[in-house]
Amino acid sequence: MQDNLEIILCGGQTFSWTKEEDCYSAVLNGKVWRIKEFSDIKDEYLKNYFDLDFDYVSVREELKAKDEYLKEAIEQFPSLRILKQEPFIAMISFILSQNNNIKRIKLIYDKLSKNYGTEIEEGYYSFPTASQLKDVSVEDFNAMGTGFRSRYLVDAINKVEILEEIPTLSYEEAKERLMSIVGIGPKVADCILLFGFHRLEAFPLDVWMKKVMNTYYKGKDVSYFGSYPALAQQYLFSWIREKETN
Structure with a gap:
């Protein structure tokens, strides 16, 4: 299991955050934010930014049931979520x-x-x-x-x-x-x-995701992932990058 705060803030969906010695920092909404872990997210702006009100648990279970690759990806990055950026x-x-x-x-x-x-x-x-x-x-x-x-x-x-x-x-x-x-x-x-x-029907296909689709999902298209393909994409994107670069 990986540090999911790092994979969210430094994994390619945002470039606003800097990993400092003892925290992650960013300037957003006219303010400097510093957080160490999810429990630091108490402000309403950050709660919305981190999409804390969305039911990720149900979606994760739905995606895990689809195949072994999604199951492995979700278990590796259980707290991964989509940030709501400007x-x-x-x-x-x-x-x-x-x-x-x-x-x-x-x-x-x-x-x-x-x-x-x-x-x-x-x-x-x-x-x-x-x-x-x-x-x-x-x-x-x-x-x-x-x-x-x-x-x-x-x-x-x-x-x-x-x-x-x-x-x-x-x-x-x-x-x-x-x-x-x-x-x-x-x-x-x-x-x-x-x-x-926050359009969760989007499915960005970069070089990493093209590799995932060609290797593990040949013959399948975005409809395979159900109602929230964007979440499947983020789990698989993080999983393949970790798998191929470490």
């Missing part, structure tokens, strides 16, 4: 995720925060808002190390109003709308829908 942060984060790794995405995320965000406490910066980034050029983003993603970021910031439409759209419509932004394809759109809008 849509704009999720959009920018997952544009940065393209052809990138967690360590480097986090580095760029922190650079953007320090250069364009607001200092909340000494050394702790909020992630910049769309208005704080609206005048940032492709060249400015390049200086942050965003590479080919720079022009995608500029287009996304110019079209930020799209995010306001998403809650009113069906999953398919929302995905298509997000993909009207330059550089957002099916995988990134699904990540934005899942982590920024």
Whole structure:
């Protein structure tokens, strides 16, 4: 069984959190948060952020009954859950995720925060808002190390109003709308829908999940996972990464 707080906060669904010597810290909602374990989550904002009111127990049991791979994944990461992140942060984060790794995405995320965000406490910066980034050029983003993603970021910031439409759209419509932004394809759109809008029908297919589907679920599609494919995806994604990298 793994430290599920670490797998949630440092496992690729968010880049807001930093693992410090004795806690995890993040600047969210205009405040610096520091937590060591789930029992530290008492504030209403964090309860919602960590989706503590959702019945994960029932969904886990339903998924465990499907096959041995999900059973193993869920038993390895029993407290894994989907964070409810701010849509704009999720959009920018997952544009940065393209052809990138967690360590480097986090580095760029922190650079953007320090250069364009607001200092909340000494050394702790909020992630910049769309208005704080609206005048940032492709060249400015390049200086942050965003590479080919720079022009995608500029287009996304110019079209930020799209995010306001998403809650009113069906999953398919929302995905298509997000993909009207330059550089957002099916995988990134699904990540934005899942982590920024808590659309649990999303099923991001990155290289890890393609490997899972081709190796363990050949001939099956997302419908196999029932009503909450996003949760199956997160368990399997964490499981295969742990299995292949350790």
